[in-house]
Amino acid sequence: MKKIILSADSTCDLDDRLKERYEVHCQPLHINLGDKQYEDGVNISPDDIYETYERQRILPKTSAPNPKEYIDYFKKWTDQGHEVVHISLGSGISSSYQNACIAAEELGNVYPIDSGNLSTGMGLLVIEAAERIVKGMPAEQISEEINHLKSKVEASFVIDKLTYLHEGGRCSAIAAFSANLLNIKPCIEVDPTSGNMNVGKKYRGALPKTLKRYTMDKLNGRSDIKLDRVFITHSGTSPENIAAVKQTIEEVADFKEILVTRAGCTISSHCGPNTLGVLFVTN
Template identity: 30%
Template sequence: MKIVIDSGCDLTKEQCLELGVTMLPLKVQLGEKTYLSGVDLTSEEFYDLLDQTEQMPLTSTPSVGEFADTYRKLAETDPEILSIHISSGLSGTYNAAEVAAQQVDASITVLDTLTLSAGTGWQVEAAARAVKAGWGKAKILEMLKQIQAASDTYFTLPDLKYLIAGGRISHLKGLLASLLGIKPIIQVNKTDGKYYDIGKKRSFLKAIQEIPELILKKYGEGAAFRTQIVHASNPEGGEMLRDAMNKVFRCEWVADSLLGPALGAHTGRGMIGLVHAPLAEFPQLP
């Protein structure tokens, strides 16, 4: 079985190679130039460019044709394909992959992870390990369903202008929050894969500290989690969140993930996020 992914899962080239997955990059346009996210533009290069321009970045998905060409090439050696993608509630990537799958004579299953970044990356890693262990597609999909149900993604950010420009939050609501200096805590909803504002604070630091407090209300002190920090070129903020989590919970940490250009185009530099899942609910990986 072959696995196809998009760069919105924020796995590095080295991780993709190790996992044996085929990655189609999302695209980022800055000014007159278009880049392939994570291919010819690294995360740090992107945030540096973003700091140097007043123009808002634009993003786009791989085309239906690019997906179809990739599926056909992979099907030459293995007709069984699992295509895993970031939330259809936030990107058109899943829909493009679905259309392409109908055009190719192969057994292609397209999965909507209903999340993004490291949340999607967890599902990709689990699927790739299962393929190497010889699991069938049905068993893999059942495991991914368990990971989806167990995992939650939260984030906060110092500046809302990129989310507003990208249409990820309403212009009026975002503008009002910006004028009042409010920093939202946002959760990716597991039902529709969209962003929902679940808390607000008057400073970015307080918003970071609020994430463990929200988790505490649901699970109680001392809960054990599989946990990963995601940040947009803000390792210091990541350390603040890690320290706050460690004071309240027992965390098994996955190495930090740097938010890629295509997703960073909607947050700007500084975003701090967290993916977590209760260890008791997270399936045993092969």
């Protein structure tokens, strides 16, 4: 039987421990900051981005690997006769999936999957794929099942300040100023059918209380949640905020595993610090 290699774009935001646990290989996206180009999660960190913004008021541009880069990346496995299941950043927000598909057509034995998602919304699908590989499922069937499952991923985040979204051209100056002035913290929800992001509930008040209310809104009283795992993913926030969200989760849902990860550069450069999301799969 051919060996199946599990791969994902760096935007899956799995930490090193989880990548090792599930044998995940990552293709970094590009981070273009000033006149320099970096690789997401390799030679630049979110804190580097925040520090540069504070000093110079510039934010990076992010870009997908091109088809040639994907070909070179996959080829080291396909040349050995292996198959590759690759989970891409949602096609609604990146050309990653399209470029991975071009590489797959060139090489064969590569199964790109459009996650329709970002961050650990992707990460949840990566873990689901890993579990199917361990069970001995063929690559084509894994691709089919993950494509079916992606509509069941619930990914959302609460944004503390709209400064980075405004600077990145994703909301108007008036909207950002009004939200920051009124202490409004919007919940950004991912539409898994398109990968697009929509504004959900708008919270008002201090961040710790907002995060508790948001977590309750997402989890309380629901019977449709798959309780294998839940992610708390943040772009850099206090241990107290993380602990409060974790405690709230434990009060309302009996997950087998609560995984805490920090978002990488691609996600953090768009949302800024103190963004936090609770992400899970439904039945």
